[in-house]
Amino acid sequence: xxxxxxxxxxxxxxxxxxxxxxxxxxxxxxxxxxxxxxxxxxxxxxxxxxxxxxxxxxxxxxxxxxxxxxxxxxxxxxxxxxxxxxxxxxxxxxxxxxxxxxxxxxxxxxxxxxxxxxxxxxxxxxxxxxxxxxxxxxxx
Numbered sequence: 001x002x003x004x005x006x007x008x009x010x011x012x013x014x015x016x017x018x019x020x021x022x023x024x025x026x027x028x029x030x031x032x033x034x035x036x037x038x039x040x041x042x043x044x045x046x047x048x049x050x051x052x053x054x055x056x057x058x059x060x061x062x063x064x065x066x067x068x069x070x071x072x073x074x075x076x077x078x079x080x081x082x083x084x085x086x087x088x089x090x091x092x093x094x095x096x097x098x099x100x101x102x103x104x105x106x107x108x109x110x111x112x113x114x115x116x117x118x119x120x121x122x123x124x125x126x127x128x129x130x131x132x133x134x135x136x137x138x139x140x
Contacts, residue, residue, distance in 0.1 A: 006045040013121075014052045015135045019128075020101065021058040024065060029104035032056060036109065036118040049114045055132050056124045060097040064089060074103070098124040 016035050020028055034040055038050035064072075072089040092100050101124050109115045123132060 004043060006043050006048045006050055008048060010043075011048065011050050015132060016052055016054050017136050018054060018056045019058055020056055021061040022063055025062050025100065025104055028056070028062060029101065029108050032101075032105045032122060033108035036105070036121060049117050051118055051121060053121045053132075053135070054123070055130055055136065056101055056122070057128045057130060058126075059101050059124050060093070060126045062093075062097065062101060069093075097126055 018028060018032060032054045035054045036051040038044050038052065041050060044050060069090040070088055074087045074089070074092055075084060077084050087095070089100065102119070102122065105122055106115070106119060109118055123130065
């Protein structure tokens, strides 16, 4: 038997819809990352971007467990001395719930040259309205 290796020309992308309402953030991010990488496909090849498109709806209704709403911190630096900004998960969910899911999925993707391409196929919406309904109906 020969080992099968996927080529770029043979990649076929599908569209998947994930509903975040009531789902735990980490488990939702794992599902999205697996679909973006393409590990659910039988012809998975690590060095080829074989993943699918993922549409996440109801991002504002995502759930977290434990005390993460108060204890989990997000940091970013403005570039100026002493300007390390920090926000709790609760503050981030109020400010932009899409970014919380995006950062969770980003952290679960491999840190390589394919990560930005994969994140480009992740579409996140705060409610259930999205412009990809026609693409999703073709695959369901």
